[in-house]
Amino acid sequence: MRSVLKATAVSLATIVALAAPASAELTGNLKINLDTSNPAPRATMEALIAKFQAANPALNITTNVIDREAYKTQIRNFLSADAPDVLTWYAANRMKPYVEAGLLEDVSDMWADGTDIAKELASTKGALTVDGKQWGVPYTYYQWGIYYRKDIYQELGLSEPSNFDDMLSNCEAMIASGRKCYTIGNKWLWTGAGWFDYLNLRTNGFNFHMQMAAGEIEWTDPRVRETFANWGKLIRMGAFIDDNQNKDWQQSLPFMIDGSAGAILMGNFAVSPLREGGLTDDQLDFHQFPAITAGIAMAEDAPTDTFHIAANAKNKDNARAFLAYIVSADAQTEMNNGANLGQLPVNSKASVDDDKFLNKGFEMLSSNSPGGVAQFFDRDFPAEMAQAAMEGFQEFMIYPDNLDDILDRIEGVRKEVY
């Protein structure tokens, strides 16, 4: 029995050794803090860590899984007080405060030209760069877009919109049939921010959006007003469900499931509850947010989750080896498959699980997003700015006539923040 176990361990170790870039066996300690507290992601991460352990039996790994929301308030605390070696977090502006506070390790060496990471993860390099240096590695991302009730569209003779006029005329048909076009639960603000992201990316383009995120453009700029004018068209025609400021996003799903709303702008994580709520893949479909201003390159939101090394880490070499392992094509393929995270791998050599929505998302992000990939409003914009702006969006969705007031207020915050 013992020898069988041993043999299994050895063969497992060989598999992992083959999969991960072979390196000298690691010793010492490795402390990992994870925010993947859901059962499935948690099991995924634990399985991957177990493989890493099997490949490095002499390494003493301790894993600490913290509830995802609590993690957000604890991260600053543990980075300064009781630093782990490796930790999960988010790309772009969400990591910037910690970079600026000197709490994260510069891993530019791992991203140096010619390395596998530089070649295989090029798409997200920008999101992990602050001041010309890289501060972590990505492990998963997912697409945003419009999930819609194909059966209702077919019943009304509608097709996927390819431009804003189609979108509006589809919506008119939906409203005429006694339904709402889009369900949204905007109580926690970020859902409305998704709408702003897409309307602004389509109206003014990726570069303009990023200039806004960097605070270079006034919120009262006529181009920003143009974005809101487009949004206002949808709001005034009654495209969104009523009372949306009082619902969280989960409470907005029943409208989609019972067919009283036709579509939702959401990340790919909406698919699993919609399926569990009873929608089949024949009823549910996905399309890219349609073009608004002709000639502007399509750009997408694809929030990226990342691994970092703490600046106060005690075992940085082990941490680097773990980061290299977690971004390898095999590890990313496995962790992102439908049974595990059910998201998209960032490594371009990884393969995508055979899932309708993952495939559509992968295709969209890899071939139909020439404009660029944004992280998401509250990850691209500084926290204070994002908070004030999102409160404005929520008010705008209920009282579109307050626009001037709202923009003045947001602009006031912009002047203070940057």
Place this chain on the structure above:
Amino acid sequence: MFPKPIEKSSRTWQLGYQALLPTVMLLWLAPLLAVALFSIRPDSDFLVGNYWGWPSSFEMAKNYGMVFGSAMPRYIMNSFLITMPTVIGAVALSCMTGFALGVYKFRGNLLIFFMFIAGNFVPFQILMVPVRDLTLDIGLYNTKTGLVLFHIAFQTGFCTLFMRNFIKALPYELIEAARVEGIAEWRIFWFVVLPLMKPAIAALSVLIFTFIWNDYFWAIVLTQGENAQPVTAGITSFNAQFRAMYHLMSAGSIIAALPPVLMFFLMQKHFIAGLTLGAVK
């Protein structure tokens, strides 16, 4: 000043009272009933918007089974390991401080007593940062010991107030009689005063047990992760990355609420005694 008993009022008043009472009770219990109902619903009920209607199926066994299959038993264990030592520590300490302050007349007695009481008037939120730094410096951050020590230190103030007043109300002649017999002071404490304090000790233990069990603030400030966090903080571990698992959180809260509720029913007399002890002379 007592309200007039309802039997003595007119028939219309009585009818109104009888009609209003169940309504108000239902209103008051609504959140609790909702949590109880949520805890036996299937997940899909939340997805289709069936929050208040009849559950589409009863998933009591499944939901509660999942709660016990998760890290919850660990968190509940932590809660006991934090609450029990705190109760014992705070009550033991305050019996002694209460005895000292209640029996001996010495200079500064009142001053020390007031300092114990004054501690209760400090809003504990302002202690958050210093206490966190302190536990970190002594290496007790994220340990059950750290949480227990802080709770004992903080609860002893209130307990001392309680115990001192109780001992003060005991007939002083008992102690004098013992002294005349030439009994050592610590034996007076152990054999004369302590047995008389039993009702106070029971009442205080029940009170402190519920206080500490229900603590959420210090649990999230001083601990992280399932090695040390009590159940009040651990309950959010059912929150997924994108979704809140209302049915599991409800089931978890009900289980987490059971120990203090049981404690209350078993020790009801002491609990009420604890709240009113010393209120009427």
